[in-house]
Every structure is written in C-alpha cells, then in structure tokens.
Amino acid sequence: MSRTKAIFAGLVAGLLGGIVMTTVMLLLAALDVATPLVIIGDRLSVFIPPGPFLSLMGKVGGYNHLKHIGVGSTIAGQLVVSAIGGVIFGLFARRNPARVSAIWTISIFVLLPIVAGAIALWPVLGTSYIGLPIDVARLVTLIGFALCVFLFERTLVLGFQFLATQKISQQDYEFTPAIGRRAFVLSAIGVAAAGGGVALVRKLYRAATFSYDGTQYKGRIVEPITPNELFYCVTKNVVDPRVNVDLWHLEVNGLVQNRATWRFQDLLGFEATEQETTLMCISNGLDAGLISNAIWKGVPLRDLLDQAAPLSNAARVRLHGVDNYTDTIPLEKAMEPTTLLAYEMNGVQLPHRHGYPLRVIVPGYFGEKHVKWLTRIELTDANAKGFYETQGWGPDFIAPTRSRIDLPEYESRFSLGELNAPIEVKGMAYGGDRGISRVELSFDDGKTWRDAEIYYAGGDLSWSLWKTEWTPDPAGDYVLVVRATDGEGDVQEFEEERGWFSGVTGFHKILVHVAA
Ligand SMILES: Nc1nc2c(c(=O)[nH]1)N[C@H]1C(S)=C(S)[C@@H](COP(=O)(O)O)O[C@H]1N2
Ligand SMILES: [Mo]
Secondary structure, three states, X not given: OOHXXXXXXXXXXXXXXHHHHHHHHHHHHHOOEOOHHHHHHHHHHOOOOHHHHHHHHHHHOOHHHHHHHHHHHHXXXXXXXXXXXXXXXXXXXXXXXXXXXXXXXXXXXXXXXXXXXXXXXXXHHOOEOOOOXXXXXXXXXXXXXXXXXXXXXXXXXXHHHHHHOOEEOOOOOEEOOOHHHHHHHHHHHHHHHHHHHHHHHHHHHHHOHHHOOOOOOOHHHOOOOOOHHHOOOOOOOOOOOOOOOOOOOEEEEEOEOOOXXXXXXXXXXXXXXXXXXXXXXXXXXXXXXXXXXXXEEEEEHHHHHHHHOEOOOOOEEEEEEOOOOEEEEEHHHHOOOOOEEEEEEOOEEOOHHHOOOOEEEOOOEOHHHOOOOEEEEEEEOOOOOOHHHHHOOOOOOEOOOEEEEEEOOOOEEEEHHHOOOOEEEEEEEEOOOOOEEEEEEEOEOOOOOEEOEEEEOOOOOOOEEEEEEEOOOOOEEEEEEEEEEEOOOOEOOOOOOOOOOOOOOOOOEEEXXXXX
C-alpha cells in the first residue's frame, strides 16, 4: 500500500474512531457518568491562577462562554488527536494491513490511554452526577473511559482494514473497489455517528447550567428572604448533578477515630436546626447580586464530627461534592454550632441546583465554602486546599462588610418639578457572621453622612435591609454612597491590605441626575 493511501486511510479511520468515541462519551454524559469532555477542564482549571482566569473569562465573555470553549476545545482536541493517531497507525500498518497485531493496538490505543488518563485525571475521576460515592464513581468513570477508548481502537483498526485490504470473494475473483468508495461508506457512518452526537449535545445543552449559572439577585426585587427560584447561583459545572438519594451517602473520614457512613435517612434522625443565613460569592462585585439570603434547615456539622472524634492533628475539614468540587474550612469553624449540613431551603427540600440532597452552610465565609451536593467530609492537616484555593483564590475567605444601593438605579433621572414625594433609597447591608448595626447614606460622594433606617434586621448571620427618603435640592448630579457598620462596631472600609483574590472591599456608589 502506498504511503499516501496509508495516511489517507489512517486519517479517515482515526477520525471515525474519534467521532464514535466522542458520541459514546456524550451518551455516557447523558447517563450522568463523568467523561473527559468535562473532567479534563476541571483538572486543568486549577492550574490557571485567578488573575489569568478572570482576564480569560473577561476576554471570552463570562464563565458560561469559558465552559463552552472548554468543552468545545476538548471535543476538537479529541478529534484531532484521534486523526493524528490514525495517521501514525496507518503508517505502521501499511506493510501488512490485514495482520495488525491486536496486542499492539490494544496496548497503545486502549491500555496506554487508560493508564495515562487514570494518572493525569486521578483527582477528578471520583465525579458522579448521580451522586455515587467517590470510590465507586472513580471506578465507573474509568470503566466508561475504557469503553470509549476500546471503541476507538476497534473502529480505527477495523475501519483501516476495511479501507486498505482487498476482499477476495469465495468465487475467487477480485473485488477491489476504489479506496474512495469505501472511504465514502465510512464517512457516511461517521456523519451518522456525528449526527447522534449532535442530538446528544442538544439534549445535554438543555440540561446544562448555562441558563442559570451566574444568576444574580439585586435591585427592585430584593426582599428579606430570597425565593429559591431567584437565589443567586454559581457552579463550576457544565451540567450540574441531580443526585439519586438512594445511591448517595455521606462519608466522614480522614484524621478521625471513627470513620462513618451516613444515609440520608440517618441525618434526619439528628436534631435539626433552622437558621437564616446569607451567602455571597467571593467574586461578587460592589454593585453585583451574587448574594442572597435564605432560611436553612439541617444538622450542625459538629454533631457528626463529635461522633467521628477528630484526631489531635486534625486542623481543617475538607468538604467534597459529588461533582469533585472541594473546599476546606478550619476545624474550629466546623465546630461552631451555626456551621450546618443543610437539607432544606426556605421550608422545602434543597433544590437540585443549590446542592440536593445536602450542602454545607458556613456563615460569614464566602460562598465557595458552602459546598453543594456534599458527599464526603474529610479531616485533614493544616495544608489541605480546595478547588478554588488551589487555583489561587484567597487566602482570606471571610466575608468583609458590604452594602449595596438597590434603588434608585444607577444613572436614574429625576426632575424636581415632577417630584411630588421624596425619592425612596433602598438597599442591603451584609456583615458576614457579625450582623449589621448601622447603615449610613451620603448624597455628596462621602463628604457627609446620615443614618438610614434598618427596616429588616436579619440577625448576625444575615443581611439587613435598609431604606431612607431623599428630597434632592438643588438640581444637579448626585453621587450616592452607602456604608454599613457591622455588629462588632467596625465601619465598612476599603481594605488596602486585602489581597486581590480575597474578595473586593469598598463602597457602592451610584450617580443620579436631578433636573430642575
Ligand atoms: N459542589 C459544589 N459546590 C459549590 C460550587 C460548585 O461548583 N460545586 N460552587 C461554589 C460557589 S463558587 C458558590 S458562590 C456557592 C453558590 O451557591 P448557590 O449556587 O447555592 O448560591 O456554591 C459553592 N459550592
Ligand atoms: Mo462563588
């Protein structure tokens, strides 16, 4: 067989193998099995520090677009590597296409990728969108991956042979259709498989997080308790878990005397606590709405840790979600009675997107620490790090005091002649787990301040809502600023010393135009 023909046949067979493999991965993804399509992205994203990560996100237009690009380039990369693999295979196999040793092709195209994949992706293999325990999930992911590469290998080898060997029929005459015609047959199969893949992508797309990831809660609609459907939402996932609670369990292990496994029913046996707590994302901007408030019901984490009996060298608690998201909190914080394992949100079962069946609530710490879809609680030494910590967020994860003006809107216009009542100025103030004791407003960009009324006091762990009335005079442009004082008496400030990736501090300001 000529070199050119071998390259061509290898390319076609390799590409077909790549298409078949990718379609099967999509099928597995539709069955809630973790595949390289997303876990490669999970694995790589921890190597991108927050600075480049944010600028990348800015360049591509947000987290959602970044996820699109992540999955898209994984698929493209997979097809390119498959085609290249096919070409190399073609060059080796061209001397004797009919007798390719299965030992060799299976070693190179099946065993090698499995071993390399297991090593490279080890930390993220234990992902299961249906909520399988981490060790089981790891096995399921590996079996799924093995199936994919095995199908690639078979498609490549058989496809290549189909293109390259001459079929001798029993009547003993040679039937040798042009390689082009056979390539056409394989292409048709490839197009059909790709069609199936596209249909699966559509199905997965509808289930994907794109429609709600980054949901904000701010402005006119803000009420003391955020309705579940409007609660802000952040997820690292392309498709979020939908846990089957019968498959799920909660493990407590690591540096403890008594390891334990709890079923969901067991948790309901503990005495429940109900508590109002506000969550805010570390990336929440001064004017943004990645912050919401709800009433959570669950079990204090302490009750499970007491039974586990942490060893004396345990210093942190690493929390694992079924989506292989992890984060850590200090053991001290874990032992506070307000650190909860929540299974209800505003009186109903925890919604899927907020972590069903179980999530952690860590009052006063950024949203990152409130791990959703919790499946493992691991006691560790002082050095353990979580997903975003590894990326380089932090080191400070304690929410600073923040406040926001929700009404009027930025760049609102009023005219004195048409005003027959004072302008209502409203907003929220959040003091981590320290509460809010005072809110002040300035209408002259911070030169003078006056008190606003706190009309909803949320308690130590929640935001407070405030309002005041404003009768501007004379006409002109006004800069409104809000500042809060937390329950410990500390006034909100711009913390110069605070690192770039420990959340922004400072004041929300809005510009209002008042005409005569
Ligand atoms: N398992 C898991 N937990 C997670 C995340 C995640 O992607 N996976 N995202 C975190 C981030 S960054 C934030 S801000 C909060 C958001 O919680 P919410 O979507 O319920 O508002 O969840 C945190 N917990
Ligand atoms: Mo977040």
